[in-house]
Amino acid sequence: MLLQLPAVGVLLFWMVVPLGLAVYFSLVRYSLLNPDLRGFAGFENYQYLWEDPSFLPAVINTIVLVGSVLAVTVGGGTAMAVLFERRFPGRNVAVLLAIAPFFVMPTVSALVWKNMILHPVYGVAARALSLVGLAPIDWLGGCPMLSLIMIVSWEWLPFAFLVLYTSLKSLDPEQREAARIDGAGGAQVFLHVILPHLRRAIGVVVLVETIFLLSIFAEIYTTTSGGPGHSTTNLAFLVYSLGLLQFDVGIGSAGGILAVILANIVAFFLVRMLATSLKQGA
Amino acid sequence: MTRRRIRTWLIGGIAWFVAAILFGPIFWMTLTAFKTEGDAYELALFFSPTLQSFRDVFARSHYGGFALNSLLISVGSTALCLVLALPAAYRMAFFPTSRTQPTLVWMLSTKMMPAVGVLLPVYLLFRSAGLLDTVSGLILINTLLNLPIAVWMAYAYFCEIPRAILEAARVDGAGVFHEIRHVLAPVALPGLSSTALLLIVLAWNEAFWSLNLTSAKAAPLTVFIASYSSPEGLFWAKLSAASLLAVAPIMILGWLTQRQLVTGLTFGAVK
Numbered sequence: 001m002l003l004q005l006p007a008v009g010v011l012l013f014w015m016v017v018p019l020g021l022a023v024y025f026s027l028v029r030y031s032l033l034n035p036d037l038r039g040f041a042g043f044e045n046y047q048y049l050w051e052d053p054s055f056l057p058a059v060i061n062t063i064v065l066v067g068s069v070l071a072v073t074v075g076g077g078t079a080m081a082v083l084f085e086r087r088f089p090g091r092n093v094a095v096l097l098a099i100a101p102f103f104v105m106p107t108v109s110a111l112v113w114k115n116m117i118l119h120p121v122y123g124v125a126a127r128a129l130s131l132v133g134l135a136p137i138d139w140l141g142g143c144p145m146l147s148l149i150m151i152v153s154w155e156w157l158p159f160a161f162l163v164l165y166t167s168l169k170s171l172d173p174e175q176r177e178a179a180r181i182d183g184a185g186g187a188q189v190f191l192h193v194i195l196p197h198l199r200r201a202i203g204v205v206v207l208v209e210t211i212f213l214l215s216i217f218a219e220i221y222t223t224t225s226g227g228p229g230h231s232t233t234n235l236a237f238l239v240y241s242l243g244l245l246q247f248d249v250g251i252g253s254a255g256g257i258l259a260v261i262l263a264n265i266v267a268f269f270l271v272r273m274l275a276t277s278l279k280q281g282a
Numbered sequence: 283m284t285r286r287r288i289r290t291w292l293i294g295g296i297a298w299f300v301a302a303i304l305f306g307p308i309f310w311m312t313l314t315a316f317k318t319e320g321d322a323y324e325l326a327l328f329f330s331p332t333l334q335s336f337r338d339v340f341a342r343s344h345y346g347g348f349a350l351n352s353l354l355i356s357v358g359s360t361a362l363c364l365v366l367a368l369p370a371a372y373r374m375a376f377f378p379t380s381r382t383q384p385t386l387v388w389m390l391s392t393k394m395m396p397a398v399g400v401l402l403p404v405y406l407l408f409r410s411a412g413l414l415d416t417v418s419g420l421i422l423i424n425t426l427l428n429l430p431i432a433v434w435m436a437y438a439y440f441c442e443i444p445r446a447i448l449e450a451a452r453v454d455g456a457g458v459f460h461e462i463r464h465v466l467a468p469v470a471l472p473g474l475s476s477t478a479l480l481l482i483v484l485a486w487n488e489a490f491w492s493l494n495l496t497s498a499k500a501a502p503l504t505v506f507i508a509s510y511s512s513p514e515g516l517f518w519a520k521l522s523a524a525s526l527l528a529v530a531p532i533m534i535l536g537w538l539t540q541r542q543l544v545t546g547l548t549f550g551a552v553k
Contacts, residue, residue: 004370007433008385014426015392021403080300088294096537097305103536104308105487107507108525112311114511116518122323124310158304159547166544167552204548214396218489218504222511236398236490243402244494252402260399267394 019260025253032247045254049242055255057230058238062262065149065234066213072153073209074202077160081168082194084161095165102158106218113151114140114223144224144232151219156212160205167201168194210266214259235259308529314522322518335523343506345524352502352528354417355492356485359424360478366425367432368474372462374433375440376448386437389430390549397490408495417500420492424485432481435546439473440466476542479535483543486532503528 029041049055084095101109117124118139126136139147171194179193217236220226226233226241233241235255243252302309314322316331339345374382404423405414413419443466451465489504496505507528510521536543544552 003373004385007366007370007389007429010366010426011389011392011429015395018400018403018407019395021407022400025402080297083293083297083300086290086293086297088290088297090294090298094298094301096540098301099540100305100308100533100537103483103487103533104529105504105507105532106489107493107504108311108529109307111507111510111521112307112525115516115521116310116314117307124306124325127325154304154307162540163544163548163552166541201548201552204551208547211394211396215398215490217398218493218508221493222508236396236401239398239401240494244405249402249406256399256401259396263394263396263399267391 022253022256022260025249026257028250030249030253032249041250045250046258049251049254049258052251054230054233054238058233058235058255059258061145061230061232062214062234062236062259064145065152065216066210068149069152069156069213070206070209072149073156073160074205076153076157077164077205078195078198078202080157080161081164081198082190084165085168095162099158099162101154102156102162104155106155107222109155110151110219110222113147113154118147118150140224141228144228148219148223148232151223152213152216155219156209160209163205164198164201167198171197207267211263214263235262308533311522311525311529314518315526317519317522319517319519322522335519336527338520339524339527342520343524345506345527348501348503348506349527351417351420351500352486352504355420355424355500355502356482358417358421359428359485360481362421362425363428363432363481364436364474364478366429367436371433371436371440372466375437375443376445386434389433393427393430401494404491405494413495415496415499415501419495420488420500420502423491423495424488427488427491428481428484431484431546431549432477434549435477435480435542436470436474438545438550439470439477442473443469473542476539477546480539480542480546483532483536483539 026045027041027043029037029039029044031037080098084091084098088094104112115123120126120136120138120141123139125139129136137143175197176189176193179189184192215236216234217240220232220234220237221240224232226237235258239252239255239259242248242255246252313327315335316333317324317329318332318334321329374386408414408419413422447465447469448461451461486502487504488502489508492502492504493508496502507525510524
Protein backbone atom coordinates (compact mmCIF):
# COMPACT_ATOMS: atom_id res chain seq x y z
CA MET A 1 0.00 0.00 0.00
CA LEU A 2 2.88 2.31 0.87
CA LEU A 3 4.26 2.07 -2.66
CA GLN A 4 1.10 3.23 -4.39
CA LEU A 5 0.28 5.84 -1.78
CA PRO A 6 2.12 8.77 -3.45
CA ALA A 7 0.54 8.21 -6.85
CA VAL A 8 -2.93 7.61 -5.43
CA GLY A 9 -2.66 10.52 -3.02
CA VAL A 10 -1.51 12.99 -5.66
CA LEU A 11 -4.26 11.96 -8.05
CA LEU A 12 -6.88 12.03 -5.30
CA PHE A 13 -5.84 15.57 -4.44
CA TRP A 14 -5.90 16.56 -8.10
CA MET A 15 -9.35 15.10 -8.55
CA VAL A 16 -11.03 16.28 -5.37
CA VAL A 17 -9.64 19.72 -4.58
CA PRO A 18 -10.00 21.62 -7.89
CA LEU A 19 -13.33 20.01 -8.68
CA GLY A 20 -14.63 20.69 -5.19
CA LEU A 21 -13.49 24.30 -5.48
CA ALA A 22 -15.15 24.59 -8.89
CA VAL A 23 -18.46 23.39 -7.44
CA TYR A 24 -18.06 25.79 -4.51
CA PHE A 25 -17.14 28.77 -6.72
CA SER A 26 -20.10 28.07 -8.98
CA LEU A 27 -22.44 28.46 -5.99
CA VAL A 28 -21.04 31.72 -4.57
CA ARG A 29 -20.65 35.28 -5.78
CA TYR A 30 -16.99 35.59 -6.70
CA SER A 31 -15.67 38.30 -8.99
CA LEU A 32 -11.99 39.22 -9.09
CA LEU A 33 -12.95 42.76 -10.12
CA ASN A 34 -15.35 43.30 -7.27
CA PRO A 35 -14.06 41.57 -4.11
CA ASP A 36 -16.76 43.11 -1.93
CA LEU A 37 -19.39 41.12 -3.74
CA ARG A 38 -19.57 37.91 -1.73
CA GLY A 39 -21.93 35.39 -0.30
CA PHE A 40 -23.88 32.34 -1.23
CA ALA A 41 -25.52 32.65 -4.62
CA GLY A 42 -27.32 29.34 -4.96
CA PHE A 43 -27.98 28.67 -8.59
CA GLU A 44 -27.76 32.34 -9.54
CA ASN A 45 -24.53 31.79 -11.50
CA TYR A 46 -26.10 28.99 -13.47
CA GLN A 47 -29.17 31.11 -14.12
CA TYR A 48 -27.00 34.03 -15.23
CA LEU A 49 -25.04 31.72 -17.49
CA TRP A 50 -28.25 30.34 -18.97
CA GLU A 51 -29.44 33.86 -19.77
CA ASP A 52 -26.06 34.88 -21.24
CA PRO A 53 -26.55 35.19 -25.02
CA SER A 54 -23.26 33.40 -25.63
CA PHE A 55 -24.10 30.36 -23.52
CA LEU A 56 -26.47 28.40 -25.74
CA PRO A 57 -24.35 28.98 -28.86
CA ALA A 58 -21.32 27.79 -26.88
CA VAL A 59 -23.06 24.55 -25.91
CA ILE A 60 -24.23 24.01 -29.47
CA ASN A 61 -20.78 24.86 -30.86
CA THR A 62 -19.17 22.41 -28.44
CA ILE A 63 -21.51 19.61 -29.50
CA VAL A 64 -21.11 20.46 -33.21
CA LEU A 65 -17.33 20.59 -32.94
CA VAL A 66 -16.95 17.39 -30.92
CA GLY A 67 -19.58 15.54 -32.96
CA SER A 68 -18.21 16.55 -36.37
CA VAL A 69 -14.60 15.83 -35.49
CA LEU A 70 -15.60 12.44 -34.06
CA ALA A 71 -17.53 11.60 -37.22
CA VAL A 72 -14.67 12.64 -39.51
CA THR A 73 -11.92 10.95 -37.51
CA VAL A 74 -13.73 7.69 -36.74
CA GLY A 75 -15.12 7.38 -40.28
CA GLY A 76 -11.88 8.45 -41.94
CA GLY A 77 -9.75 6.49 -39.49
CA THR A 78 -11.68 3.27 -40.15
CA ALA A 79 -11.42 3.73 -43.92
CA MET A 80 -7.70 4.45 -43.64
CA ALA A 81 -7.12 1.45 -41.35
CA VAL A 82 -8.76 -0.87 -43.88
CA LEU A 83 -6.77 0.73 -46.71
CA PHE A 84 -3.38 0.66 -44.98
CA GLU A 85 -3.87 -2.86 -43.73
CA ARG A 86 -3.28 -4.14 -47.28
CA ARG A 87 0.32 -4.68 -48.22
CA PHE A 88 1.76 -2.12 -50.59
CA PRO A 89 5.23 -0.74 -51.33
CA GLY A 90 6.54 1.64 -48.67
CA ARG A 91 3.66 1.04 -46.29
CA ASN A 92 5.62 1.72 -43.11
CA VAL A 93 6.84 5.08 -44.37
CA ALA A 94 3.33 6.02 -45.50
CA VAL A 95 2.04 5.21 -41.99
CA LEU A 96 4.70 7.45 -40.43
CA LEU A 97 3.72 10.33 -42.72
CA ALA A 98 0.02 9.81 -42.06
CA ILE A 99 0.37 9.90 -38.26
CA ALA A 100 2.75 12.88 -38.24
CA PRO A 101 0.07 15.56 -37.65
CA PHE A 102 -0.68 14.09 -34.23
CA PHE A 103 2.76 15.13 -32.99
CA VAL A 104 2.42 18.74 -34.10
CA MET A 105 1.69 21.03 -31.18
CA PRO A 106 -1.83 22.56 -31.36
CA THR A 107 -0.64 26.15 -31.69
CA VAL A 108 1.57 25.27 -34.67
CA SER A 109 -1.22 23.33 -36.38
CA ALA A 110 -3.66 26.18 -35.91
CA LEU A 111 -1.30 28.88 -37.17
CA VAL A 112 0.01 26.92 -40.16
CA TRP A 113 -3.55 26.17 -41.23
CA LYS A 114 -4.81 29.67 -40.55
CA ASN A 115 -2.05 31.47 -42.40
CA MET A 116 -0.65 29.17 -45.02
CA ILE A 117 -3.56 26.97 -46.00
CA LEU A 118 -6.79 28.80 -45.26
CA HIS A 119 -5.58 32.31 -46.13
CA PRO A 120 -8.28 33.68 -48.46
CA VAL A 121 -5.79 34.96 -51.07
CA TYR A 122 -2.41 33.24 -50.73
CA GLY A 123 -3.45 30.05 -48.93
CA VAL A 124 -2.94 26.67 -50.56
CA ALA A 125 -6.70 26.03 -50.40
CA ALA A 126 -7.46 29.29 -52.23
CA ARG A 127 -4.85 28.53 -54.92
CA ALA A 128 -6.23 25.03 -55.37
CA LEU A 129 -9.77 26.35 -55.74
CA SER A 130 -8.73 28.93 -58.31
CA LEU A 131 -6.86 26.23 -60.25
CA VAL A 132 -10.14 24.43 -60.85
CA GLY A 133 -11.87 27.75 -61.56
CA LEU A 134 -13.75 28.18 -58.30
CA ALA A 135 -13.94 31.41 -56.31
CA PRO A 136 -11.67 31.47 -53.25
CA ILE A 137 -13.37 31.15 -49.88
CA ASP A 138 -12.73 33.32 -46.85
CA TRP A 139 -12.46 30.22 -44.68
CA LEU A 140 -12.02 31.55 -41.15
CA GLY A 141 -14.12 34.65 -41.80
CA GLY A 142 -16.91 33.07 -43.82
CA CYS A 143 -17.21 29.56 -42.41
CA PRO A 144 -15.20 29.64 -39.17
CA MET A 145 -16.73 26.53 -37.63
CA LEU A 146 -16.08 24.44 -40.73
CA SER A 147 -12.48 25.68 -40.80
CA LEU A 148 -12.03 24.83 -37.15
CA ILE A 149 -13.47 21.35 -37.69
CA MET A 150 -10.99 20.86 -40.54
CA ILE A 151 -8.02 21.89 -38.41
CA VAL A 152 -8.98 19.77 -35.40
CA SER A 153 -9.87 16.78 -37.58
CA TRP A 154 -6.46 16.99 -39.20
CA GLU A 155 -4.89 16.79 -35.73
CA TRP A 156 -6.99 13.85 -34.53
CA LEU A 157 -7.49 11.73 -37.66
CA PRO A 158 -3.96 10.28 -37.28
CA PHE A 159 -4.75 9.21 -33.71
CA ALA A 160 -7.98 7.45 -34.72
CA PHE A 161 -6.23 5.88 -37.69
CA LEU A 162 -3.28 4.62 -35.65
CA VAL A 163 -5.47 3.05 -32.95
CA LEU A 164 -7.83 1.40 -35.43
CA TYR A 165 -4.94 0.27 -37.64
CA THR A 166 -3.18 -1.31 -34.66
CA SER A 167 -6.40 -3.01 -33.61
CA LEU A 168 -7.11 -4.27 -37.13
CA LYS A 169 -3.67 -5.87 -37.35
CA SER A 170 -4.60 -8.10 -34.41
CA LEU A 171 -7.59 -9.51 -36.32
CA ASP A 172 -7.09 -13.20 -36.93
CA PRO A 173 -6.63 -13.59 -40.73
CA GLU A 174 -8.29 -16.99 -40.57
CA GLN A 175 -11.52 -15.40 -39.46
CA ARG A 176 -11.60 -13.29 -42.59
CA GLU A 177 -10.57 -16.24 -44.74
CA ALA A 178 -13.43 -18.27 -43.30
CA ALA A 179 -15.94 -15.53 -44.10
CA ARG A 180 -14.61 -15.34 -47.65
CA ILE A 181 -14.89 -19.10 -48.11
CA ASP A 182 -18.47 -18.88 -46.91
CA GLY A 183 -19.03 -16.53 -49.84
CA ALA A 184 -19.04 -13.18 -48.07
CA GLY A 185 -18.23 -10.20 -50.30
CA GLY A 186 -15.97 -7.28 -49.36
CA ALA A 187 -18.82 -5.25 -47.88
CA GLN A 188 -20.09 -8.19 -45.85
CA VAL A 189 -16.64 -8.99 -44.49
CA PHE A 190 -16.35 -5.35 -43.45
CA LEU A 191 -19.76 -5.27 -41.76
CA HIS A 192 -19.70 -8.67 -40.07
CA VAL A 193 -16.03 -9.33 -39.37
CA ILE A 194 -13.97 -6.12 -39.40
CA LEU A 195 -16.44 -3.73 -37.79
CA PRO A 196 -17.31 -6.00 -34.83
CA HIS A 197 -13.59 -6.54 -34.25
CA LEU A 198 -12.98 -2.78 -34.23
CA ARG A 199 -15.89 -2.01 -31.91
CA ARG A 200 -13.83 -1.79 -28.76
CA ALA A 201 -11.12 0.28 -30.42
CA ILE A 202 -13.74 2.66 -31.82
CA GLY A 203 -15.24 3.01 -28.34
CA VAL A 204 -11.83 3.92 -26.95
CA VAL A 205 -11.17 6.44 -29.71
CA VAL A 206 -14.55 8.11 -29.13
CA LEU A 207 -13.93 8.29 -25.38
CA VAL A 208 -10.36 9.60 -25.51
CA GLU A 209 -11.13 12.12 -28.25
CA THR A 210 -14.27 13.39 -26.52
CA ILE A 211 -12.33 14.16 -23.37
CA PHE A 212 -9.69 16.09 -25.30
CA LEU A 213 -12.12 17.73 -27.74
CA LEU A 214 -14.33 19.10 -24.96
CA SER A 215 -11.35 21.22 -23.93
CA ILE A 216 -10.31 22.40 -27.42
CA PHE A 217 -8.85 25.79 -26.67
CA ALA A 218 -5.47 26.55 -28.25
CA GLU A 219 -6.82 26.18 -31.78
CA ILE A 220 -9.60 28.68 -31.10
CA TYR A 221 -7.36 31.01 -29.12
CA THR A 222 -4.84 31.32 -31.97
CA THR A 223 -7.24 31.42 -34.93
CA THR A 224 -10.64 33.01 -34.28
CA SER A 225 -10.64 33.96 -30.57
CA GLY A 226 -14.15 32.55 -30.47
CA GLY A 227 -15.45 34.82 -33.22
CA PRO A 228 -16.73 36.20 -35.44
CA GLY A 229 -19.43 36.97 -32.88
CA HIS A 230 -19.82 33.80 -30.88
CA SER A 231 -19.63 31.51 -33.88
CA THR A 232 -16.61 29.52 -32.68
CA THR A 233 -16.93 30.00 -28.92
CA ASN A 234 -17.12 26.59 -27.29
CA LEU A 235 -17.56 25.89 -23.58
CA ALA A 236 -13.80 25.89 -22.96
CA PHE A 237 -13.35 29.28 -24.57
CA LEU A 238 -16.46 30.65 -22.84
CA VAL A 239 -15.15 29.61 -19.42
CA TYR A 240 -11.79 31.19 -20.24
CA SER A 241 -13.37 34.48 -21.31
CA LEU A 242 -15.82 34.61 -18.39
CA GLY A 243 -13.23 33.75 -15.79
CA LEU A 244 -9.92 35.10 -17.04
CA LEU A 245 -11.04 37.97 -19.29
CA GLN A 246 -14.12 39.17 -17.42
CA PHE A 247 -12.83 37.90 -14.07
CA ASP A 248 -16.11 36.41 -12.93
CA VAL A 249 -14.98 33.22 -11.24
CA GLY A 250 -18.48 32.25 -10.09
CA ILE A 251 -20.11 32.23 -13.50
CA GLY A 252 -17.02 30.82 -15.18
CA SER A 253 -16.95 27.93 -12.72
CA ALA A 254 -20.62 27.23 -13.41
CA GLY A 255 -19.67 26.87 -17.09
CA GLY A 256 -16.80 24.57 -16.15
CA ILE A 257 -19.10 22.35 -14.09
CA LEU A 258 -21.45 22.07 -17.06
CA ALA A 259 -18.52 20.90 -19.22
CA VAL A 260 -17.70 18.28 -16.58
CA ILE A 261 -21.31 17.09 -16.60
CA LEU A 262 -21.27 16.89 -20.40
CA ALA A 263 -18.06 14.82 -20.27
CA ASN A 264 -19.55 12.50 -17.68
CA ILE A 265 -22.61 11.82 -19.78
CA VAL A 266 -20.32 10.57 -22.54
CA ALA A 267 -17.99 8.78 -20.14
CA PHE A 268 -20.89 7.06 -18.38
CA PHE A 269 -21.74 5.09 -21.50
CA LEU A 270 -18.19 4.37 -22.58
CA VAL A 271 -16.20 3.81 -19.39
CA ARG A 272 -18.26 0.77 -18.37
CA MET A 273 -17.57 -0.89 -21.68
CA LEU A 274 -13.94 0.13 -21.46
CA ALA A 275 -13.57 -1.03 -17.85
CA THR A 276 -14.87 -4.51 -18.64
CA SER A 277 -12.64 -4.82 -21.68
CA LEU A 278 -9.66 -3.60 -19.65
CA LYS A 279 -10.28 -6.32 -17.10
CA GLN A 280 -10.40 -8.90 -19.86
CA GLY A 281 -7.17 -7.56 -21.28
CA ALA A 282 -5.24 -7.37 -18.04
CA MET B 283 -1.74 -12.46 -61.17
CA THR B 284 -1.53 -9.23 -63.14
CA ARG B 285 -4.96 -8.14 -61.88
CA ARG B 286 -3.69 -8.68 -58.38
CA ARG B 287 -0.63 -6.56 -59.09
CA ILE B 288 -2.78 -3.76 -60.43
CA ARG B 289 -4.91 -3.93 -57.30
CA THR B 290 -1.86 -3.72 -55.05
CA TRP B 291 -0.53 -0.71 -56.90
CA LEU B 292 -3.94 0.94 -56.91
CA ILE B 293 -4.37 0.46 -53.15
CA GLY B 294 -0.81 1.63 -52.60
CA GLY B 295 -1.45 4.68 -54.76
CA ILE B 296 -4.57 5.69 -52.83
CA ALA B 297 -2.90 5.08 -49.48
CA TRP B 298 0.15 7.12 -50.44
CA PHE B 299 -2.14 9.89 -51.70
CA VAL B 300 -3.97 9.99 -48.33
CA ALA B 301 -0.66 9.99 -46.44
CA ALA B 302 0.65 12.81 -48.65
CA ILE B 303 -2.46 14.93 -48.01
CA LEU B 304 -2.16 14.45 -44.25
CA PHE B 305 1.56 15.20 -44.29
CA GLY B 306 1.05 18.09 -46.75
CA PRO B 307 0.80 20.95 -44.25
CA ILE B 308 3.96 19.77 -42.45
CA PHE B 309 5.81 19.38 -45.74
CA TRP B 310 4.67 22.84 -46.78
CA MET B 311 5.74 24.34 -43.47
CA THR B 312 9.17 22.69 -43.83
CA LEU B 313 9.67 24.08 -47.33
CA THR B 314 8.52 27.55 -46.34
CA ALA B 315 10.94 27.63 -43.43
CA PHE B 316 13.82 27.63 -45.94
CA LYS B 317 12.33 30.30 -48.22
CA THR B 318 12.72 34.05 -48.14
CA GLU B 319 9.64 35.99 -47.01
CA GLY B 320 9.12 37.00 -50.65
CA ASP B 321 9.24 33.43 -51.95
CA ALA B 322 7.01 32.20 -49.13
CA TYR B 323 3.87 33.40 -50.88
CA GLU B 324 4.74 31.51 -54.07
CA LEU B 325 3.63 27.94 -54.59
CA ALA B 326 6.98 27.05 -56.16
CA LEU B 327 8.52 23.77 -55.05
CA PHE B 328 11.94 24.83 -56.33
CA PHE B 329 13.68 27.87 -54.89
CA SER B 330 17.06 28.79 -53.52
CA PRO B 331 16.98 27.70 -49.88
CA THR B 332 18.12 30.11 -47.18
CA LEU B 333 18.55 29.96 -43.42
CA GLN B 334 17.64 33.62 -43.05
CA SER B 335 14.31 32.94 -41.32
CA PHE B 336 15.98 30.77 -38.68
CA ARG B 337 18.51 33.53 -38.04
CA ASP B 338 15.65 36.05 -37.73
CA VAL B 339 13.77 33.85 -35.27
CA PHE B 340 16.83 33.58 -33.05
CA ALA B 341 17.67 37.26 -33.38
CA ARG B 342 14.22 38.60 -32.58
CA SER B 343 13.18 36.39 -29.71
CA HIS B 344 14.62 34.42 -26.85
CA TYR B 345 13.92 31.25 -28.73
CA GLY B 346 16.46 29.38 -26.65
CA GLY B 347 14.68 30.42 -23.46
CA PHE B 348 11.33 29.07 -24.62
CA ALA B 349 12.95 25.88 -25.86
CA LEU B 350 14.70 25.46 -22.52
CA ASN B 351 11.37 25.90 -20.70
CA SER B 352 9.79 23.25 -22.91
CA LEU B 353 12.68 20.92 -22.25
CA LEU B 354 12.66 21.48 -18.48
CA ILE B 355 8.89 21.05 -18.29
CA SER B 356 8.70 17.89 -20.37
CA VAL B 357 11.76 16.18 -18.89
CA GLY B 358 10.94 17.33 -15.35
CA SER B 359 7.32 16.20 -15.45
CA THR B 360 8.32 12.89 -17.03
CA ALA B 361 10.88 12.21 -14.32
CA LEU B 362 8.39 13.09 -11.59
CA CYS B 363 5.73 10.95 -13.25
CA LEU B 364 8.01 7.93 -13.32
CA VAL B 365 9.11 8.42 -9.70
CA LEU B 366 5.46 8.37 -8.63
CA ALA B 367 4.22 5.76 -11.10
CA LEU B 368 6.88 3.04 -10.96
CA PRO B 369 6.48 2.04 -7.29
CA ALA B 370 2.70 2.05 -7.67
CA ALA B 371 2.80 -0.02 -10.85
CA TYR B 372 5.34 -2.41 -9.30
CA ARG B 373 3.12 -2.98 -6.32
CA MET B 374 -0.05 -3.39 -8.38
CA ALA B 375 1.50 -5.72 -10.95
CA PHE B 376 3.39 -8.06 -8.62
CA PHE B 377 1.31 -7.91 -5.46
CA PRO B 378 -2.25 -7.41 -6.72
CA THR B 379 -5.10 -7.24 -4.24
CA SER B 380 -8.83 -7.06 -4.74
CA ARG B 381 -8.48 -3.29 -4.81
CA THR B 382 -5.93 -3.16 -7.62
CA GLN B 383 -8.32 -3.21 -10.56
CA PRO B 384 -10.72 -0.61 -9.09
CA THR B 385 -7.73 1.62 -8.30
CA LEU B 386 -6.46 1.39 -11.86
CA VAL B 387 -9.89 2.18 -13.31
CA TRP B 388 -10.26 5.05 -10.89
CA MET B 389 -6.90 6.47 -12.00
CA LEU B 390 -8.12 6.27 -15.56
CA SER B 391 -11.28 8.10 -14.60
CA THR B 392 -9.29 11.12 -13.42
CA LYS B 393 -8.48 11.63 -17.11
CA MET B 394 -12.23 11.89 -17.82
CA MET B 395 -12.41 15.32 -16.29
CA PRO B 396 -12.18 17.97 -19.03
CA ALA B 397 -9.46 20.47 -18.23
CA VAL B 398 -11.79 23.41 -18.64
CA GLY B 399 -13.88 22.21 -15.68
CA VAL B 400 -11.10 23.03 -13.25
CA LEU B 401 -9.39 25.88 -15.11
CA LEU B 402 -10.46 28.64 -12.73
CA PRO B 403 -9.82 26.82 -9.42
CA VAL B 404 -6.39 25.71 -10.62
CA TYR B 405 -5.60 29.22 -11.84
CA LEU B 406 -6.54 30.67 -8.45
CA LEU B 407 -4.72 27.96 -6.50
CA PHE B 408 -1.64 28.64 -8.61
CA ARG B 409 -1.99 32.36 -8.04
CA SER B 410 -2.12 32.03 -4.28
CA ALA B 411 0.73 29.50 -4.26
CA GLY B 412 2.89 31.75 -6.45
CA LEU B 413 3.06 29.08 -9.15
CA LEU B 414 1.68 31.19 -12.01
CA ASP B 415 4.22 31.60 -14.81
CA THR B 416 6.74 29.24 -13.21
CA VAL B 417 8.38 26.19 -14.69
CA SER B 418 7.69 24.19 -11.51
CA GLY B 419 3.98 24.98 -11.85
CA LEU B 420 3.85 23.53 -15.34
CA ILE B 421 5.94 20.52 -14.29
CA LEU B 422 3.33 19.90 -11.60
CA ILE B 423 0.38 20.21 -14.00
CA ASN B 424 1.92 17.97 -16.63
CA THR B 425 2.80 15.39 -14.00
CA LEU B 426 -0.82 15.29 -12.84
CA LEU B 427 -2.09 15.08 -16.42
CA ASN B 428 0.22 12.23 -17.41
CA LEU B 429 0.45 10.24 -14.17
CA PRO B 430 -2.49 7.92 -14.98
CA ILE B 431 -0.94 7.14 -18.38
CA ALA B 432 2.43 6.45 -16.76
CA VAL B 433 0.93 4.10 -14.16
CA TRP B 434 -1.11 2.23 -16.75
CA MET B 435 1.78 1.77 -19.13
CA ALA B 436 4.26 0.72 -16.44
CA TYR B 437 1.64 -1.66 -15.06
CA ALA B 438 1.11 -3.17 -18.51
CA TYR B 439 4.86 -3.71 -18.97
CA PHE B 440 5.33 -5.21 -15.51
CA CYS B 441 2.42 -7.58 -16.13
CA GLU B 442 4.19 -8.96 -19.19
CA ILE B 443 7.19 -10.02 -17.10
CA PRO B 444 6.87 -13.68 -16.12
CA ARG B 445 6.32 -13.95 -12.39
CA ALA B 446 8.59 -17.03 -12.38
CA ILE B 447 11.71 -14.96 -13.07
CA LEU B 448 11.14 -12.90 -9.94
CA GLU B 449 10.32 -15.93 -7.86
CA ALA B 450 13.46 -17.71 -9.03
CA ALA B 451 15.53 -14.71 -7.99
CA ARG B 452 13.82 -14.65 -4.62
CA VAL B 453 14.44 -18.35 -4.06
CA ASP B 454 18.10 -17.70 -4.83
CA GLY B 455 18.04 -15.30 -1.91
CA ALA B 456 18.08 -12.01 -3.79
CA GLY B 457 16.92 -8.98 -1.82
CA VAL B 458 14.27 -6.64 -3.14
CA PHE B 459 16.82 -4.13 -4.30
CA HIS B 460 18.90 -6.78 -6.04
CA GLU B 461 15.77 -8.22 -7.59
CA ILE B 462 14.72 -4.87 -9.04
CA ARG B 463 18.19 -3.92 -10.16
CA HIS B 464 19.29 -7.15 -11.83
CA VAL B 465 16.07 -8.95 -12.74
CA LEU B 466 13.31 -6.42 -13.25
CA ALA B 467 15.17 -3.47 -14.74
CA PRO B 468 16.81 -5.26 -17.70
CA VAL B 469 13.49 -6.76 -18.79
CA ALA B 470 11.31 -3.71 -18.24
CA LEU B 471 13.72 -1.01 -19.38
CA PRO B 472 12.86 -0.94 -23.12
CA GLY B 473 9.15 -0.58 -22.39
CA LEU B 474 9.73 1.99 -19.68
CA SER B 475 11.99 4.12 -21.83
CA SER B 476 9.35 4.32 -24.54
CA THR B 477 6.84 5.22 -21.84
CA ALA B 478 9.14 8.07 -20.89
CA LEU B 479 9.39 9.18 -24.52
CA LEU B 480 5.62 9.25 -24.88
CA LEU B 481 5.28 11.32 -21.70
CA ILE B 482 7.86 13.78 -23.04
CA VAL B 483 5.93 14.10 -26.31
CA LEU B 484 2.65 14.72 -24.49
CA ALA B 485 4.12 17.33 -22.14
CA TRP B 486 6.02 19.06 -24.96
CA ASN B 487 2.79 19.55 -26.94
CA GLU B 488 0.56 20.51 -24.00
CA ALA B 489 -1.09 23.82 -24.84
CA PHE B 490 -4.23 24.37 -22.75
CA TRP B 491 -2.60 24.80 -19.36
CA SER B 492 0.56 26.35 -20.78
CA LEU B 493 -1.44 29.13 -22.46
CA ASN B 494 -3.52 29.80 -19.36
CA LEU B 495 -0.90 29.50 -16.63
CA THR B 496 2.18 31.15 -18.15
CA SER B 497 2.87 34.49 -19.78
CA ALA B 498 6.52 35.33 -20.35
CA LYS B 499 8.98 33.84 -17.87
CA ALA B 500 8.03 30.19 -17.95
CA ALA B 501 6.34 30.09 -21.35
CA PRO B 502 7.15 26.91 -23.33
CA LEU B 503 7.29 26.72 -27.12
CA THR B 504 3.53 26.13 -27.47
CA VAL B 505 2.95 29.57 -25.97
CA PHE B 506 5.77 31.19 -27.92
CA ILE B 507 4.31 29.98 -31.22
CA ALA B 508 0.88 31.31 -30.19
CA SER B 509 2.43 34.77 -30.05
CA TYR B 510 2.79 34.53 -33.83
CA SER B 511 -1.00 34.59 -34.20
CA SER B 512 -0.84 38.26 -35.13
CA PRO B 513 0.58 40.11 -36.86
CA GLU B 514 3.80 38.10 -37.25
CA GLY B 515 1.74 35.23 -38.65
CA LEU B 516 1.85 37.11 -41.93
CA PHE B 517 5.57 36.47 -42.07
CA TRP B 518 5.18 32.92 -43.25
CA ALA B 519 8.84 32.05 -43.52
CA LYS B 520 9.57 33.09 -39.93
CA LEU B 521 6.42 31.41 -38.63
CA SER B 522 7.45 28.24 -40.46
CA ALA B 523 11.02 28.34 -39.23
CA ALA B 524 9.97 28.82 -35.60
CA SER B 525 7.33 26.09 -35.95
CA LEU B 526 9.68 23.63 -37.60
CA LEU B 527 12.21 24.02 -34.80
CA ALA B 528 9.47 23.42 -32.24
CA VAL B 529 7.93 20.42 -33.98
CA ALA B 530 10.74 18.47 -35.66
CA PRO B 531 12.57 16.98 -32.66
CA ILE B 532 9.38 15.86 -30.97
CA MET B 533 7.99 14.38 -34.16
CA ILE B 534 11.00 12.08 -34.39
CA LEU B 535 10.46 11.02 -30.77
CA GLY B 536 6.78 10.53 -31.55
CA TRP B 537 7.56 8.25 -34.48
CA LEU B 538 9.80 6.17 -32.24
CA THR B 539 6.97 5.70 -29.73
CA GLN B 540 4.32 4.79 -32.31
CA ARG B 541 3.36 1.48 -30.68
CA GLN B 542 3.51 2.72 -27.08
CA LEU B 543 1.40 5.68 -28.08
CA VAL B 544 -1.52 3.41 -28.89
CA THR B 545 -1.17 1.33 -25.73
CA GLY B 546 -0.64 4.39 -23.56
CA LEU B 547 -3.39 6.60 -24.89
CA THR B 548 -5.96 3.82 -24.97
CA PHE B 549 -4.96 2.62 -21.48
CA GLY B 550 -4.03 -0.81 -22.76
CA ALA B 551 -7.42 -1.45 -24.35
CA VAL B 552 -5.78 -1.62 -27.79
CA LYS B 553 -2.39 -3.25 -28.14
